[in-house]
Amino acid sequence: MIFSHVAKRLLNAWNFLVLVLGCAVLITTVYIITCQSDTHAVPNLGYIASIVCGALLVLLAGLGLYGLRQHRHCISTGQRNFALGSYVLLGFAAGAVLVLAGAVALTFNTIIAKSKQNDFSDNRVEFLEEAMIQNLYDYSVADPNGWKNMQNSWFCCGYYNTTTIDDFLDLEYTADAQALNALPGIYCKTTNCTSGLPACPNANQVWCREVFLKNASTNNVYIGWISLAAGVAQLFGFICSVYILMCDIRMLERKSTNLLPTDKA
Structure with a gap:
């Protein structure tokens, strides 16, 4: 008792x-x-x-x-x-x-880790990449200024250097990623960029894709362990x-x- x-x-x-x-x-x-x-x-x-x-x-x-x-x-x-x-x-x-x-x-963090390294040997990495691009592209079409403000809020530029991942994506998603880069925020520059890029990060700045993946990884660690403990x-x-x-x-x-x-x- x-x-x-x-x-x-x-x-x-x-x-x-x-x-x-x-x-x-x-x-x-x-x-x-x-x-x-x-x-x-x-x-x-x-x-x-x-x-x-x-x-x-x-x-x-x-x-x-x-x-x-x-x-x-x-x-x-x-x-x-x-x-x-x-x-x-x-x-x-x-x-x-x-x-x-x-x-x-x-x-899911293992998928994010592979995505950070541009390791598309896992099909799930491609699905994650395309989902991120599609989601952000839809948002930028609905609210272009909102997409620019998001870049400014996270101190980042555009989406990513599409020339490094376009071989792994369908043409549709590559075009959407380029459209995201074509709406640069204040932390982007439009000169001295890689050929084919309308904009790129300023010195000491990064692409927004890197910021989003880092945030997702951190959130998943907290959510994962808290959920397991609970x-x-x-x-x-x-x-x-x-x-x-x-x-x-x-x-x-x-x-x-x-x-x-x-x-x-």
Whole structure:
């Protein structure tokens, strides 16, 4: 029974932390979508997924906290703890998803590392490159000044030296990358560039592709390890909640046995 009390305290603390985390994810994502101007440069799917995950975390934490709060009442009245039971099912699913997401994020970093080295031997590197070009090109067409401001905000120039990667890309994406370079920011120069480039970075400046890949790599490290840690902790919470439910079942069985009439000799 001592472990049962410890498990309840751990679950209460963890669920409170998950509740705060879920609210933070929701608030931050809504703020980014409504107040940040450069969100058009990345797919909205990531933001939508973030909102859904934040809402699920809040729901999961609410079920856990409510189920633990009703635990003593359910035991004393002989009722089933549906909230805690739902938390067990959703908690296992959430833990598995978080672990999988963390593993995917860390694995994705290997693709980014190859992309930094222009190693297109892996087809996934080509897919990543084309997705970045297409996404940024669509944004630049919709808002040319926004693309220039993005370059200025990140202290970078254009997209990349297309002459070094055009052999690995379709002509369509090469043309789109050149169109991105044709809208230079303040950190670009239009003279003394490699032949075929409308603009190139100033001295001590870099292409925006290098900045974006570096940021993506850093973000994936944080997201990956945080997701793995949260997933493992959530799976531990799942084990604790299962143990508590099993204790409930044993206590209910014992209570039912004590209430049965005893035969008199």
